[in-house]
Amino acid sequence: MSEGAGAMKAIRRTGKRIASARLDPFVVARVRFVLFIAALMCLALAFYYADDWFVREFATYDWARDLGF
Amino acid sequence: MVRTRNIGIGVLIVGLAFLGLIFAIGADSAGLIVFTGYSLIISVMLMVITLSSPLIRLPVQVLSFGTHRLGIFRKLPGGWHAEIPRTSGVSCALNCQACELAWVGCPVGMLQRFAIDHRFPFYILGVFLIFGVTLGRTVCGWLCPFGLILDCVNKACTHRYEPPNWLRVFKYVYVIGVVVLAVLTAFVFYCRYFCFGAVLGIFPYWLTWYTVSWMWLIYHLGVFAAYITLSYYTHGRAWCRYFCPLGAMLALFAPFSLIKIKHDWKWCTDCKECVRICPMGVDPRKQNLMFRMECINCGRCISMCKTGSLQFSTPFTLDTPSKSPTPEGVEA
Numbered sequence: 039m040s041e042g043a044g045a046m047k048a049i050r051r052t053g054k055r056i057a058s059a060r061l062d063p064f065v066v067a068r069v070r071f072v073l074f075i076a077a078l079m080c081l082a083l084a085f086y087y088a089d090d091w092f093v094r095e096f097a098t099y100d101w102a103r104d105l106g107f
Numbered sequence: 108m109v110r111t112r113n114i115g116i117g118v119l120i121v122g123l124a125f126l127g128l129i130f131a132i133g134a135d136s137a138g139l140i141v142f143t144g145y146s147l148i149i150s151v152m153l154m155v156i157t158l159s160s161p162l163i164r165l166p167v168q169v170l171s172f173g174t175h176r177l178g179i180f181r182k183l184p185g186g187w188h189a190e191i192p193r194t195s196g197v198s199c200a201l202n203c204q205a206c207e208l209a210w211v212g213c214p215v216g217m218l219q220r221f222a223i224d225h226r227f228p229f230y231i232l233g234v235f236l237i238f239g240v241t242l243g244r245t246v247c248g249w250l251c252p253f254g255l256i257l258d259c260v261n262k263a264c265t266h267r268y269e270p271p272n273w274l275r276v277f278k279y280v281y282v283i284g285v286v287v288l289a290v291l292t293a294f295v296f297y298c299r300y301f302c303f304g305a306v307l308g309i310f311p312y313w314l315t316w317y318t319v320s321w322m323w324l325i326y327h328l329g330v331f332a333a334y335i336t337l338s339y340y341t342h343g344r345a346w347c348r349y350f351c352p353l354g355a356m357l358a359l360f361a362p363f364s365l366i367k368i369k370h371d372w373k374w375c376t377d378c379k380e381c382v383r384i385c386p387m388g389v390d391p392r393k394q395n396l397m398f399r400m401e402c403i404n405c406g407r408c409i410s411m412c413k414t415g416s417l418q419f420s421t422p423f424t425l426d427t428p429s430k431s432p433t434p435e436g437v438e439a
Contacts, residue, residue: 053273057397061362070363073240080233085138 239360261343
């Protein structure tokens, strides 16, 4: 019981520490750049290499029938 | 006046994105159309927020709602619209594409479809990333069609009960559940049973085809009523705080987004009006990770602040206060 309570306390403390953390603007700028490149790569892969399901079928897909309505 | 210094660059970027979209449509390339379309939306939104006043947000929300429902043209008489596709891409907002008037798709629905097909969702991940690192949760506050509905609901809410902050974690659990349930059940489980937005899709569908069973209508009305009841006692944006899987995905990237609300203690009188008015229940003065992840950049705190200590920060603005501090607002 006390172990469980201790674990909950540790989780709560970690959560609070994460929530109250402040990000370094320099790190933010770098991570943003990496994520932006990743976004461009994902879109390029989706449209030019992976032949995604979206490109083939999505424009005519009847979503409501898929929902079972 | 200081804020307008970079406007020229903004106009240039918007113009380039627009010309790119025209070129892409001419070239008939789906990939280019999607990329330039997103670039145009993002650059226009950056400009709108740079020039923002609290009066701009509602028209933008209404315009976004209308744009998501452009499928209404398919319902007009005549055969001229036969070539309009059912859905023309994925927007990064919660938007039920089962709706007969839908024109763009919902990334959460598409994420489930990819999971069911056991395909890696490059397209959806790309959409989350590109909107996440540029606009962040500004999408929730300015572009989401359901955000507009929830803001209207909020007008009637009592705000009697404030759930604990740790409940916000639930939306991350929810987004994992959405994918896992889709894989396990092999159908779009979340949209069919849990999404309160389905009510927006099911009624136009029912009015058009009359094929929807009463059971589905009543069920989705019940789901919608449950969320509205929760909102009534907590806040109109309770869905965005605790449940929205799209909001959860955007929140992961929002700390790195280009749009921020910045706070300057120099002018702050600690009146806490910004905290009281915040629809997401966060403290703009703290500027911590929770604020960065949860803030939907609606700007209500900015319009409420009498001293100008809060302001939008975009790539086209400078980090100086937008308003001069009023003498009566600053303590002597």
